[in-house]
Amino acid sequence: MRLTKTILIFLFLMPGYHLWSQACGSISLVPQIGGQAIDTLKGNNWQDGRCTIHKLEYYAYWDDGDSVRAKDIQLFKLSRVSWNVSISSQGQLMLGVDSALNDAGVHPGDLDPVHGMYWSWQTGYIHLKLEGELELPGQVKQSFVYHIGGFTRPTSGPFLMSQITELNQYHFVLDISSALQWAFDQDLYRIMSPGLKSEAFAHQILNGFKQI
Secondary structure (H helix, E strand, C coil): CCCEEEEEEEECCCCCCEEEEECCEEEEEEEEECCEECCCCCCEEECCEEEEEEEEEEEEEEECCCCCCHHHCEEECCCCCEEEEEEECCEEEEECCCHHHHHCCCCCHHHCHHHCCEEECCCEEEEEEEEEEEECCCCCCEEEEEEEECCCCCCCCCEEEEEECCCCEEEEEEECHHHHHHHHHCCCCEECCCCHHHHHHHHHHHHCEEEC
8 A cells, every 4th residue: 555645845946945855755956057056136157158047937746656636736936935745655756747637728726827837728738937048258148938848749748857766865956057058059049839849958957857
């Protein structure tokens, strides 16, 4: 029998970390850019210039093998600091919105379209938003907008972040520099629909997710 225990999840997204905690186990997730805490006011060093993140929002949920409910999906954003969730001792930490929920249309709570994370009935939910500006010497300031998601499988997610087999203390870093570098190298500053580029960007985001 699977024993489900309630743990307290803290999200600190700028500057800081997300923390899933319990007496016998915890998971922390620290967002960074190039190994630095993200500075939304002054920006962060990027090569010889600056990269300023204005928005980083994404959905995440814990999948323990049972049906995922709308209330299980949590929206991480810069202004949000904490929430409570029930998870089992084994499961998967997922980035995005569960496929069945995405196919079913709009939902209440964090999935309410009022949060600006729903495209339409044709494309579904945005799993992740990353927006900002890049300033390099001798170049015009370049804005970038990446809205990743949808339900056009297999390219739209959700995406596995980590497999947890037992409750313990886990610490992760989510460094977005890999995804940004991948996009900048291609002069790709705008992704606003599901598809192969959206999927590739999501996998670059996952490349920055590492246990420490």
